[in-house]
Structures are given as C-alpha cells and as structure tokens.
Amino acid sequence: MIIRDARPDEHAAVGELRVTAYRALGLLPAGSGYAEPLRALGFRGGDEVLVAADEAGNGILGTVTLEAFVPANELAKDDTEADIRAFAVIPSAQGHGVGRKLLAAVIERAEQ
Numbered sequence: 001m002i003i004r005d006a007r008p009d010e011h012a013a014v015g016e017l018r019v020t021a022y023r024a025l026g027l028l029p030a031g032s033g034y035a036e037p038l039r040a041l042g043f044r045g046g047d048e049v050l051v052a053a054d055e056a057g058n059g060i061l062g063t064v065t066l067e068a069f070v071p072a073n074e075l076a077k078d079d080t081e082a083d084i085r086a087f088a089v090i091p092s093a094q095g096h097g098v099g100r101k102l103l104a105a106v107i108e109r110a111e112q
Helices: 008-024 035-040 098-111
Strands: 002-005 048-053 060-067 083-089
Touching: 002 098, 008 035, 008 048, 008 060, 008 083, 048 098, 060 098, 083 098
Parallel strands: none
Antiparallel strands: 002 048, 048 060, 060 083
C-alpha cells in the first residue's frame, strides 16, 4: 500500500469510497443530504486529499483530507491549525492498518 495525493481522475472514485464507507458505518443515513458535500469535500484549492492505494493496482483503499486553515473552518482556529476531514476506509480494508497509515501521513503533511 502506498499513500499519495489523489489524482484529478480519481475524484469521483474517492467521493464514492467516502459515501460507501460512511454508510457502512452508519454515519450517513439515507436522505441525510450530506452525500454530495462528502463526495466533493477537499477538491478545491488549498486542500490536500490523500489516498491509500493498493500497490497491486486494485484501487483505492482509503482517503483523508487535510483542509488548510481559512476563517470559515469548522474546527481550526488559526493558521497554526488545520482540519482533518473525510477520513474513510473501504469496509473490506478496515482493520488492516489502512486508516492508521493514512492518519500518520496526514499528520506528517500537516506538520510540514
């Protein structure tokens, strides 16, 4: 598994992965209205979307977004902080360290 930036041609797949993972965990009830914002989250200027990709070429296993500080941030208070958003791992890869590696990578990226 490698952790890397999401490529532009992967945005739709990353969005679907998020929705699938959130629904599997009961975090995205049907009709909640959050599916579309969740799919699009992080694909604007200034944010970094990381993916965990299977080195065997079997696709994306998980994703996390580092949202740089802007005054409208939900959690970050100033430019010394950032938000970690849209953290998701496909159900079949959960429990295999994918999330742990994604979190370590996004924390390292934030520290930079």
